[in-house]
Amino acid sequence: MTTCTFRIGLMFSSTGPYSSVAEPMLNGALLAVSEVNASGRVRLEPVVVNPGGDLARYAPLSSQLLSSGVRQVVGCYTSSSRKEVIPVFEKHDAMLWYPSHYEGFESSDNVVYTGAAPNQHILPLIDYLMSSYGDRAFCVGSNYIWAWENNRILREVVVARGGSVVAERYLPVGETDFDKTIEAILLARPSFVFSSLIGVSGYGFIRRLREICVARGIDQPANLPVASCNLNEPDLIDIGGDAMDGHISSSVYFSSLATPENDAFVANYAAAYPHKPATSADAEASYIAVKLLAAALAEAGVDEIVPVRRALACQRLKAPQGEVAVDADTMHLHLTPRIGRSQSDATFVVIRQEPVAVRPDPYLVRFSATDPWSSSTAQLRVVS
Numbered sequence: 001m002t003t004c005t006f007r008i009g010l011m012f013s014s015t016g017p018y019s020s021v022a023e024p025m026l027n028g029a030l031l032a033v034s035e036v037n038a039s040g041r042v043r044l045e046p047v048v049v050n051p052g053g054d055l056a057r058y059a060p061l062s063s064q065l066l067s068s069g070v071r072q073v074v075g076c077y078t079s080s081s082r083k084e085v086i087p088v089f090e091k092h093d094a095m096l097w098y099p100s101h102y103e104g105f106e107s108s109d110n111v112v113y114t115g116a117a118p119n120q121h122i123l124p125l126i127d128y129l130m131s132s133y134g135d136r137a138f139c140v141g142s143n144y145i146w147a148w149e150n151n152r153i154l155r156e157v158v159v160a161r162g163g164s165v166v167a168e169r170y171l172p173v174g175e176t177d178f179d180k181t182i183e184a185i186l187l188a189r190p191s192f193v194f195s196s197l198i199g200v201s202g203y204g205f206i207r208r209l210r211e212i213c214v215a216r217g218i219d220q221p222a223n224l225p226v227a228s229c230n231l232n233e234p235d236l237i238d239i240g241g242d243a244m245d246g247h248i249s250s251s252v253y254f255s256s257l258a259t260p261e262n263d264a265f266v267a268n269y270a271a272a273y274p275h276k277p278a279t280s281a282d283a284e285a286s287y288i289a290v291k292l293l294a295a296a297l298a299e300a301g302v303d304e305i306v307p308v309r310r311a312l313a314c315q316r317l318k319a320p321q322g323e324v325a326v327d328a329d330t331m332h333l334h335l336t337p338r339i340g341r342s343q344s345d346a347t348f349v350v351i352r353q354e355p356v357a358v359r360p361d362p363y364l365v366r367f368s369a370t371d372p373w374s375s376s377t378a379q380l381r382v383v384s
Contacts, residue, residue: 003040003041003042003043004042004043004297004298004301005042005043005044005045006042006043006044006045006072006297006303007044007045007046007047007068007069007070008033008044008045008046008047008070008072008073008074008290008293008303009046009047009048009049009062009065009066009070009072009073009074009075010026010029010030010046010047010048010049010073010074010075011048011049011050011051011058011061011062011065011073011074011075011076011085012025012026012029012048012050012075012076012077012286013050013051013052013053013054013077013081014026014050015050015052015053016051016052016053016054017053017173017174017198017199017200017201018053018077018078018173018198018199018200019053019199020199020203020234020235020237020238021077021198021199021230021232021234021235021280021282022053022077022282023234023276024234024276024278024279024280024282024283025077025099025100025280025282025283025285025286026048026286027269027272027273027276027283028099028269028279028280028282028283028284028285028286028287028290029046029074029099029286029287029289029290030046030272031265031268031269031272031287032286032287032288032289032290032291032294033046033290034272035268035291036290036291036294041294041295041298042294042297042298044290044294044297047065047068047070049061049064049065049075051081053199055078055080055081055084058076058081058084058085059084059085059087059088062085062088062089063088063092066088066089066092066094067092070094071094071095071303071304071305071308072094072095072097072293072297072303072308073089073094073095073096073097074097074099074286074289074290074293075096075097075098075099076096076098076100077100077282078144078146078173078198079102079103079144079145079146079149080144080145080146082096082098082102082111083145086108086110086111089108089110089111090108090109090110093110093304093305094110094305095110095111095112095305095308095309096108096110096111096112097111097112097114097289097290097292097293098111098112098113098114098115098289099114099115099282099285099286099288099289100115100282100285101115101116101117101120101121101229101230101251101252101281101282101285102115102116102117102118102146103118103122103145103146103148103149103150103153104117104118104119104149104361104362104363104364105118105149105362105363105364106362107330107362107363109305109309109331110305111331112289112292112293112312112326112331113330113331113332113333113360113362114285114286114288114289114292114333115252115281115282115285116229116251116252116281116335116337117330117332117335117360117361117362118149118150118153118361118362118364119358119360119361119362119364119366119367120252120335120337120358120360121229121250121251121252121337122150122153122154122229122250123153123157123364123367124250124337124338124339124352124354125194125227125229125248125250125339126153126154126157126158128248128250128339128352129191129192129194129225129227129248130158130161130163130191133191133192133225134163134190134191134192135158135161135162135163135164135191136163136164136166136188136189136190136191136192137154137155137158137163137164137165137166137190137191137192137193137194138165138166138167138168138184138185138188138190138192138193138194139151139154139155139165139167139168139169139193139194139196140168140169140170140171140181140185140193140194140195140196140197140205141168141169141170141171141195141196141197142170142171142172142173142175142196142197142198142199142201142202143170143171143172143173144173146196146198146230147170147196147197148170150194150196150229151165151168151194151196153364154194155168163191166188166190167184167185167188167190169181169184171197171201172201173198173199173201174199174200174201175201175204176200176201176204178204178205178208178209179208179212181205182205182208182209182212185209185224186212186216186218186224189224190224192224192225192226192227192248193209193224193225193226193227194227194228195226195227195228195231196228196229196230197228198230200238202228202230202231202235203235203238203239206226206239206243206244206247207239207240207241207243209224209226210242210243211243214242220246221245221246221247222246225246225247225248226247226248227247227248227249227250228247228248228249228250229249229250229251231247231249231342232249232251232280232281232282233254233255233278233279233280233346233347233348234276234278234280235280236342236346236347237278237346242344244342244343244344244346245342245343245344246341246342247341247342248339248340248341248342249339249340249341249342249348250337250338250339250340251281251338251340251348252281252321252335252336252337252338253279253280253281253284253285253320253321253338254281254338254340254347254348254350255278255279255280255347255348256340256347256348256349256350257320257321257322257350259320259321259322261318261319261320261322262320262321264320265279265284265287265320266279266320269283278346279320284319284320284321287319287320288317288319288324288333291317291319292312292315292317292326293308295311295312295315295317296308296309296311296312296315297311299311309331312326312331313326313328314326314328321335321336322336322357323357324357325357327359327360330360330362332360332362333360334357334358334359334360335357335358335360336353336354336356336357336358337353337354337358338350338352338353338354339351339352339353
């Protein structure tokens with residue numbers, strides 16, 4: 001029997017200000033390509049492009065890929081880059097597989113979302129922070145849609161539950177001067193700091209906050225905990241030193257998960273990329289995207305968008321994080337929310353998680369600000 005071969009695009013900024021996140025995403029996608037090709041069901045030929053973190057390069061590179069006949073592309077990390085390329089995919093009637101947690105409030109027939117929707121990351125985190133630390137939040141983020149929208153959701157929930165957002169600060173992507181922001185945080189003394197800084201900005205902020213707190217005799221993890229929906233294992237490595245422990249992350253995947261699928265994923269990833277062996281939620285989402293894409297291509301027999309969408313609607317996968325399933329109504333995935341605390345060995349220990357995967361709710365239509373888990377099948381449970 002002849003194996004069908006499909007060219008697919010992989011578009012990740014493996015250089016630039018958030019390369020420490022995007023390079024593992026590319027690696028996760030390439031690992032899945034190698035496993036798909038070894039299985040023999042279909043054969044994938046990846047065409048890799050690197051925008052270098054330059055927003056202006058995403059649309060031209062997308063046009064280049066799609067004009068060459070590629071119909072399916074796995075890629076983008078930032079929401080601004082995703083928004084930049086969606087019109088190109090709609091024009092060419094092609095499919096973007098977006099493998100990152102994101103802020104929601106979006107729908108396109110030309111996008112499959114394999115990362116967490118807001119009800120799968122920001123809502124569990126708010127619930128945990130308010131029940132564990134208090135009701136006064138200080139928000140600091142990179143100045144683009146990811147931070148704006150997550151802070152809006154956080155503000156609505158915190159205020160509805162009787163708390164307050166004492167301040168919000170937005171800084172350019174790549175900014176590394178945080179002294180004024182940190183002084184404002186120390187003056188405000190919030191219950192927790194919610195960070196949506198990305199790339200070098202996120203690493204620099206956490207390092208500098210810890211440094212200043214140590215100098216002033218403040219136990220930062222206990223008294224000024226930093227929480228995020230985009231802090232992962234490669235980030236901890238880049239934070240480095242004595243500043244990587246004690247931070248709170250909301251995610252659907254951590255490399256420490258004990259499942260047979262994750263054991264294999266972590267081992268295979270480390271073997272393939274020994275120079276940077278740490279997996280992450282976004283690397284896993286990229287891996288999942290390629291696996292689901294391959295399954296849909298095998299069933300459809302072609303790479304046109306309509307038959308691939310039709311084939312995708314019934315797909316399920318035993319992923320490293322656990323079983324995931326496609327939600328045919330939204331083209332998002334059923335995923336399992338988890339809360340982790342970072343450790344000094346650049347891993348996370350899972351401290352809360354849902355016992356089952358949660359249906360995606362990208363527009364939060366089943367959401368109540370005063371009871372954000374009213375639509376969930378079960379409450380988060382403490383696991384350690």
